[in-house]
Amino acid sequence: MAGSLLLLCCCTQIFVRVATAQPSTYSNYQTFYETQWGGDHIQVANNGAQVDMRLDSSSGAGFQSIQSYTYGYFSMGMKLIPGNSAGTCTAFFVSSAGNSHDEIDFEFLGNATGQPYTLQTNMFAGGVGGREQQVRLWFDPTADYHTYAIIWNHVQIIWLVDDTPVRIFKNLQSMGQAYPSSQPTQGIASIFDGSSWVTEGGAIPIDYNYAPFISSYSQFEIDACVNDGVNVPDCATNYQNNWWEGSQYTSLSSSQITSLQNVIQNDTIYDYCKDRVRYPTTPFECSYNYNN
Numbered sequence: 001m002a003g004s005l006l007l008l009c010c011c012t013q014i015f016v017r018v019a020t021a022q023p024s025t026y027s028n029y030q031t032f033y034e035t036q037w038g039g040d041h042i043q044v045a046n047n048g049a050q051v052d053m054r055l056d057s058s059s060g061a062g063f064q065s066i067q068s069y070t071y072g073y074f075s076m077g078m079k080l081i082p083g084n085s086a087g088t089c090t091a092f093f094v095s096s097a098g099n100s101h102d103e104i105d106f107e108f109l110g111n112a113t114g115q116p117y118t119l120q121t122n123m124f125a126g127g128v129g130g131r132e133q134q135v136r137l138w139f140d141p142t143a144d145y146h147t148y149a150i151i152w153n154h155v156q157i158i159w160l161v162d163d164t165p166v167r168i169f170k171n172l173q174s175m176g177q178a179y180p181s182s183q184p185t186q187g188i189a190s191i192f193d194g195s196s197w198v199t200e201g202g203a204i205p206i207d208y209n210y211a212p213f214i215s216s217y218s219q220f221e222i223d224a225c226v227n228d229g230v231n232v233p234d235c236a237t238n239y240q241n242n243w244w245e246g247s248q249y250t251s252l253s254s255s256q257i258t259s260l261q262n263v264i265q266n267d268t269i270y271d272y273c274k275d276r277v278r279y280p281t282t283p284f285e286c287s288y289n290y291n292n
C-alpha cells in the first residue's frame with residue numbers, strides 16, 4: 001500500500017467493455033467463509049445470501065475462506081460504504097501467510113461524500129509487493145452490488161470488475177520473476193481504518209461521526225484448487241483440467257485486450273509502472289501486462 005502517490009490525470013469516457021464469461025452460480029457465505037476478526041461487526045442475513053460488515057471506532061471486521069487454495073476463481077458481489085467513506089479501506093483479496101507471502105488484492109479506497117471511490121489493485125509474490133495500480137470505476141460502487149473477481153492460473157492473474165478485465169499479471173517465472181504458484185492462500189474480505197494513507201494520501205482521515213461504515217457482500221463464489229499445505233497439491237502440477245486454465249483464461253481475446261487497454265488508458269489514476277520517482281527503472285514485468 002503506497003502512502004503518497006503521484007496522481008495522474010484521469011479522463012473517464014464511456015466505451016464498450018468486453019466481458020469474460022464466468023460461471024454464474026453463487027453460494028452462501030457459510031459455504032466458503034468464516035469470521036477472521038471482529039465477529040461482532042459481521043452480520044449474516046438471509047441464510048448467508050448477504051453479509052454486512054461494520055467499521056466503527058471500536059473495530060472493523062474480516063472474514064476468510066475456510067479452505068486454502070492455489071489457483072482458481074474467487075468472486076464476490078460487493079456494495080461499498082455509501083456517503084462519507086473517507087479514510088476507510090474495504091478489501092477483497094487472496095493471501096497466503098508468512099513473510100514471503102503471496103497476495104492478490106482489490107482495495108477500495110473510500111472518499112468524502114460525493115467524491116469518487118478509487119479501486120486499487122496490488123499483488124505480492126514471495127513477500128514482494130509495491131505493485132499498486134489505481135483506477136476510477138465507471139459506475140458508483142456504493143449504489144448497487146457489482147462483481148469483483150480474480151482468475152488466477154499458471155499463466156496469469158486477471159482482475160475482473162463485472163467480468164471486465166481491469167488488470168492482468170503474467171507468470172514470468174521462466175524469466176526468474178516470482179509468481180504466486182504454490183502457497184496455500186485464503187480468500188479474505190475486510191473493512192478497516194486506513195486513515196493514514198487511503199484518502200488523498202492520508203489528508204482526509206476517517207470521521208467516526210459518520211460511523212457505522214457498512215459494506216455489503218453477496219454472490220459468494222470460490223472455485224479453486226484446494227491446497228491444505230500438507231497433502232501437497234497437484235494444484236501446481238496437474239492443473240490442466242481446471243476450467244480456469246482454459247485458453248480463454250490463459251490468454252485474452254483481442255477485443256478483451258482492447259477493452260483492458262481502454263480501462264488502463266481512460267480510467268487510470270496511478271500506475272507503479274509509470275512512477276519513476278519510486279521506481280527509477282521500470283519494473284521488469286511492466287512491459288508484459290498491457291499497461292505500457
Ligand SMILES: *[C@@H]1O[C@H](CO)[C@@H](O)[C@H](O)[C@H]1NC(C)=O
Binds near residue numbers: 013014015016265266
Ligand atoms: C478511451 O476509450 C475510447 C473508447 O470509447 C477509445 O477509443 C480510446 O482510445 C480510449 N483511450 C483514450 C486515451 O481516450
Ligand SMILES: *[C@@H]1O[C@H](CO)[C@@H](O)[C@H](O)[C@H]1NC(C)=O
Binds near residue numbers: 112115118200
Ligand atoms: C477522492 O476524491 C478526490 C477529489 O475528487 C480525488 O482526487 C481522489 O482521487 C479521490 N479518491 C481518493 C482515494 O482519495
